[in-house]
Amino acid sequence: MKYSNDTGLPEVFAKAVMRDTYTRGKADISATGLLKPPRQAFLTYQHDHEIVVDVSKQVWSLFGRAVHTVLEQGTVEGYIVEQRFFAETCGWTVSGQIDVQRLDPQGITLLDWKTRKAYAVINGRESDEQQLNIYAWLMRKNDKEVSQLQIVNIIRDHSSFEAERNPSYPQAEVVVTDVDLWTFEEQESFVKEKIQAHQLTSISMPDCTPEERWIRPSKFAVKKSVENKRAFKLFDNEEEAKTLAESKGYIVEERKGEPIRCQRFCEVSEFCEQYQSELTNKQGEEPNGNQ
Secondary structure, eight states, X not given: OEEEOTTOOOHHHHHHHHOOOOOOOSOSEEHHHHTSOHHXXXXXXXXXXXXXXXXXXXXXXXXHHHHHHHHHTTOOTTEEEEEEEEEEETTEEEEEEEEEEEXXXXXXXXXXXXXXXXXXXXXXXXXXXXXXXXXXXXXXXXXXXXXXXXXXXXXXXXXXXXXXXXXXXXXXXXXXXXXXXXXXXXXXXXXXXXXXXXXXXXTSXXXXXXXXXXXXXXXXXEESSTTOOSOSEEESSHHHHHHHHHHHTOEEEEEOOOBHIIIIIOTTGGGOHHHHHHHHHHHHHSTTSOO
């Protein structure tokens, strides 16, 4: 992967972004790599030398690395920080670096630092549970008994005003959340399923699923006429939209869900036949598009 600096940011910032020392070690895939869509991971490997990312889009990645570096210095007795584990299954070696292990009498508590928005803390993320259970699997494969999983959420957009008015909003800028710990059998089954999916990409490239693409649900816009761009009202339910439209003599326009990951968060979208063919089809369907 290459970096650009199209916005002309100070060179010291650009250099800091480029100086990413992350490595998965001598492994075929990392824990976080396992959670990537197999298609995205394979295209990243295939087009690594062609990918160009602007340093201006790496602000929060840099921030997260900085937080990890500072927190490494806070280690005390009874804690182990930044230890990498390896384990093999299905012919592949998997690695994962554990942010913090707290050595409790009943077993090890695995803690993971996350710098994120309040929204992610409120709604939770399935990938958090999956990632931490892969880490726990790695530790168990290395004869380390894990008794608890926790995420330390460092909230970068915390609002004290919102915390005062909304009890379900994170009440502090740093909050700890518990994560469900699976059985070893559940963890191993999940890891094997993910590895096999990645291994198959070299034989048959699968399309990314709607879940992997973070597709927003379609909306139904009630409009006065086709010419009107703005909706009178938006609905999640088509029948509700039709009921209102019929009562007012308006029309209903379906606004199909957009693949947010493809549009904003996938570094190989320009090389992805699945996404590019959709863009071509969409352009052909637009009024000014080529039919």
